[in-house]
Amino acid sequence: MPLSPPQARQHLHTRTIDLAGYYRDDGLWDIEAHIVDKKTYTYENKWRGTVASGLPVHDMSIRLTIDRELVVQGIEVVMDVQPYTICSDVLGNFQGIVGLKIGAGWNRRVREVVGGVLGCTHLAELLGPLATVTFQTLSADYARELMGLAPAARGEMESDQAPFMLNGCFTWSPQSPVVKEDFPNYYQAPDVIEVLDLKPGKSDA
Numbered sequence: 001m002p003l004s005p006p007q008a009r010q011h012l013h014t015r016t017i018d019l020a021g022y023y024r025d026d027g028l029w030d031i032e033a034h035i036v037d038k039k040t041y042t043y044e045n046k047w048r049g050t051v052a053s054g055l056p057v058h059d060m061s062i063r064l065t066i067d068r069e070l071v072v073q074g075i076e077v078v079m080d081v082q083p084y085t086i087c088s089d090v091l092g093n094f095q096g097i098v099g100l101k102i103g104a105g106w107n108r109r110v111r112e113v114v115g116g117v118l119g120c121t122h123l124a125e126l127l128g129p130l131a132t133v134t135f136q137t138l139s140a141d142y143a144r145e146l147m148g149l150a151p152a153a154r155g156e157m158e159s160d161q162a163p164f165m166l167n168g169c170f171t172w173s174p175q176s177p178v179v180k181e182d183f184p185n186y187y188q189a190p191d192v193i194e195v196l197d198l199k200p201g202k203s204d205a
Contacts, residue, residue: 014038019129021137023146024065028073031064031134033126047084056081062094062126066134068147070102077123090119102131104162135165162186 015037022030037057045051059081065074077094079087096113100106110127113119137143163183165172172179174188 011040013040017126017129019126019133021133023137023143027068027147029066029068029134029137031066031130031137032062033130033133034061035059035122035126037122045083057083058122060120060123062123062130064097064130064134066102068138070134070138072098072100072102074098079120079123087120090114093118094123097127102134106131 015035017036018034020032022032024030036059038054039051039057040053042053043051051057058079060079061077063074063076064072066072075094075097077091079091082088093114097110100109100113107128110124114124114127163172163179163186166179166183166186167173170176174186175190176187180187
């Protein structure tokens with residue numbers, strides 16, 4: 001169902017993000033993100049001069065290359081369009097992502113490497129969605145087939161770690177019926193709260 005009809009308004013900005021996952025012939029995986037920001041009006045930029053309506057404000061891309069254990073083996077980061085000439089000075093810092101494993105604590109470790117003044121806000125923000133696209137790419141049975149693995153049985157994990165999506169949203173809370181069905185070892189029954197029927201005037205002493 002689409003959003004409800006909006007009030008009268010003026011379109012000013014569009015951000016487009018594309019994410020995709022690929023299996024490589026060498027057995028590794030490429031997970032890519034591309035972000036483009038555009039204005040619907042022409043404006044002046046001290047560093048770029050006149051920026052016409054529809055031209056990108058940002059046009060940036062990231063490619064993560066990972067192995068089957070979800071360890072980053074390589075990263076490529078490019079800025080085809082940037083608002084300031086010095087933005088690209090931080091691109092080398094993203095090499096600090098190499099060697100990190102996508103999983104629990106990923107966002108925290110990314111912030112330590114390229115958070116704040118160490119990186120680019122727009123590129124650093126893409127590393128969170130890149131992690132979820134990694135799981136979407138590698139978790140299907142066809143991906144396991146490409147890696148020479150048998151389809152996963154329900155609830156099967158390849159390590160002692162909890163499912164990556166556990167506690168990630170309402171559906172994957174430990175009390176969820178989905179977790180109970182697919183990962184019963186990690187299911188937690190909801191706490192039962194005992195309600196005492198105290199009639200008016202009855203002392204609880």
